[in-house]
Amino acid sequence: MITAFSAISVLLLIALFIINEGLPFIFRYGLNEFLFSSDWQPHLGKFGIYPMIVSSLWVTLGAMLVGAPLGVACALFLSEYVPKSIMNIIKPTIELLAAIPSVVYGFIGVMVLAPIIRNNFGGPGLSLSAGSIILGIMILPTVISISIDSILAVPRSYREGSLALGATTWQTIHMVTIKASKSGIIASIILGMGRAIGETMAVIMVAGNSVNIPNSPLDSVRTLTANIALEMSYATGLHRQALFATGVILFIVIIILNSMASVAIRKRVVKK
Amino acid sequence: MFRKFCVFTSFLIIVLVIGCGKGKTSFTMAGSTAFQPFAEKLADQYMVSHPEVAITVQGGGSAVGIQSANSGAAQIGMADLVKLPEEAKDLTATVVAKDGIAIVVNPQNKIINLTTDQVRDIFNGKINNWKEIGGVDAPITVVSREAGSGTRSSFEQVVGNINLKKDALIQDSNGTIRETVANDVNSVGYLSHGLINEKIKPLKVDEQECISESIVTGKYKLVRPIFLLVKGSLNGEIKNFIDFILSADGQQTIKSNGLLPAK
Numbered sequence: 001m002i003t004a005f006s007a008i009s010v011l012l013l014i015a016l017f018i019i020n021e022g023l024p025f026i027f028r029y030g031l032n033e034f035l036f037s038s039d040w041q042p043h044l045g046k047f048g049i050y051p052m053i054v055s056s057l058w059v060t061l062g063a064m065l066v067g068a069p070l071g072v073a074c075a076l077f078l079s080e081y082v083p084k085s086i087m088n089i090i091k092p093t094i095e096l097l098a099a100i101p102s103v104v105y106g107f108i109g110v111m112v113l114a115p116i117i118r119n120n121f122g123g124p125g126l127s128l129s130a131g132s133i134i135l136g137i138m139i140l141p142t143v144i145s146i147s148i149d150s151i152l153a154v155p156r157s158y159r160e161g162s163l164a165l166g167a168t169t170w171q172t173i174h175m176v177t178i179k180a181s182k183s184g185i186i187a188s189i190i191l192g193m194g195r196a197i198g199e200t201m202a203v204i205m206v207a208g209n210s211v212n213i214p215n216s217p218l219d220s221v222r223t224l225t226a227n228i229a230l231e232m233s234y235a236t237g238l239h240r241q242a243l244f245a246t247g248v249i250l251f252i253v254i255i256i257l258n259s260m261a262s263v264a265i266r267k268r269v270v271k272k
Numbered sequence: 273m274f275r276k277f278c279v280f281t282s283f284l285i286i287v288l289v290i291g292c293g294k295g296k297t298s299f300t301m302a303g304s305t306a307f308q309p310f311a312e313k314l315a316d317q318y319m320v321s322h323p324e325v326a327i328t329v330q331g332g333g334s335a336v337g338i339q340s341a342n343s344g345a346a347q348i349g350m351a352d353l354v355k356l357p358e359e360a361k362d363l364t365a366t367v368v369a370k371d372g373i374a375i376v377v378n379p380q381n382k383i384i385n386l387t388t389d390q391v392r393d394i395f396n397g398k399i400n401n402w403k404e405i406g407g408v409d410a411p412i413t414v415v416s417r418e419a420g421s422g423t424r425s426s427f428e429q430v431v432g433n434i435n436l437k438k439d440a441l442i443q444d445s446n447g448t449i450r451e452t453v454a455n456d457v458n459s460v461g462y463l464s465h466g467l468i469n470e471k472i473k474p475l476k477v478d479e480q481e482c483i484s485e486s487i488v489t490g491k492y493k494l495v496r497p498i499f500l501l502v503k504g505s506l507n508g509e510i511k512n513f514i515d516f517i518l519s520a521d522g523q524q525t526i527k528s529n530g531l532l533p534a535k
Contacts (some may be wrong), residue, residue, distance in 0.1 A: 125455075209441060239419075
């Protein structure tokens with residue numbers, strides 16, 4: 001009881017603190033100007049986070065394009081084609097990916113991925129696409145393990161029924177299994193999305209961090225999280241408040257994503 | 273279980289209380305991250321010869337240094353700016369070291385000299401290709417520090433009229449700038465003179481090499497002083513400590529670790 005409440009109160013305190021520091025700034029500076037101006041020049045008193053919002057969304061979308069198909073396909077293969085004994089070895093191994101610190105992912109991105117992109121496609125290498133690919137790999141464990149759980153939760157009788165009607169394994173998978181576990185798969189993707197949009201360290205290292213609305217996947221970008229982490233150590237006064245306000249916006253985005261995920265999960269429970 | 277917890281906690285408290293070292297004169301230094309490692313070394317040296325003094329060194333950046341010296345959160349503020357801002361006018365400033373800012377490129381880059389105007393045009397985005405200044409035909413990747421960095425504001429003040437181009441890469445420390453430039457053949461960045469190594473190549477600026485001699489004599493233009501800021505006048509242990517930094521021993525420590533002596 002006490003522990004449960006202490007966890008909730010910590011969450012509440014954090015939320016209150018961020019909102020308390022950030023909201024006054026938003027009201028003073030103007031919500032419109034803050035959200036939709038693309039001038040971020042703290043030394044001149046200009047705080048527009050539009051480029052960061054756009055970049056955050058692009059990087060996350062890119063990560064989804066990399067991570068979601070790979071993750072879901074991997075989950076289907078592991079749960080439908082591979083014998084259970086082997087899956088019991090592979091699944092924990094994949095989940096171990098989640099235990100690798102994000103600095104390590106960032107480091108691999110800087111040392112391996114960025115030069116590959118720079119030499120083959122041009123641009124500075126540290127870019128939107130590098131960030132997307134690294135994040136796409138980072139969300140794989142989330143997507144795969146939750147997808148596997150929801151696919152395995154599909155009752156055996158569904159599959160047997162489909163097979164008995166003469167459907168091939170593949171037909172069974174894409175017409176029955178995926179349909180039945182759809183909400184779980186979607187929830188896994190949304191949770192992965194939450195992880196991707198909140199990731200900071202790896203993105204700072206591989207995305208280049210220029211305040212810029214990207215024109216191509218090879219442009220360098222700065223996400224909302226990177227903006228806060230990069231400038232916090234030096235910021236004072238209004239600049240500091242602007243960073244807290246950035247945090248408020250990020251907080252709202254993540255709350256929206258998480259409630260979408262919980263709605264999707266609840267749907268699945270109701271269906272059963 | 274509870275007993276164990278109590279024993280452990282009381283042990284912790286005792287350790288913490290002893291660790292506080294009562295009866296010592298203690299003061300805090302805060303500010304510039306460029307000078308922080310030097311301040312730590314100097315403080316360690318000073319505390320060996322003066323065991324009755326305890327010095328705490330914190331980072332935070334030049335802006336924090338000025339602020340905390342003003343507010344009293346730290347007795348000594350550290351700032352590495354070319355010109356001290358308005359807020360620092362009540363503080364006693366002592367220059368304890370100098371630091372050159374080197375313009376660095378990848379060692380594979382054939383360019384060896386830039387004029388100040390060229391540096392300005394590159395960082396403003398007017399010059400976008402190395403061939404415009406006699407290099408190979410490749411786009412220039414500009415790497416800069418984040419807003420608020422002491423190195424960045426010193427660089428922008430000395431070069432003058434810099435309005436950093438929008439697609440410049442931003443890195444948050446001297447070290448990551450060095451790594452980025454070392455990895456990217458077409459990049460250019462700037463960092464503290466003390467951090468130059470064989471993986472990157474410092475350029476001459478206006479035909480002056482970025483080496484200790486030309487920085488001390490003032491021939492190399494991109495130099496910033498490192499200030500220690502104290503509220504009110506210098507006295508007591510703080511004065512002794514700053515005198516120690518300015519002494520031959522202190523300046524030797526600064527010099528052997530890559531910064532340049534004040535005089």
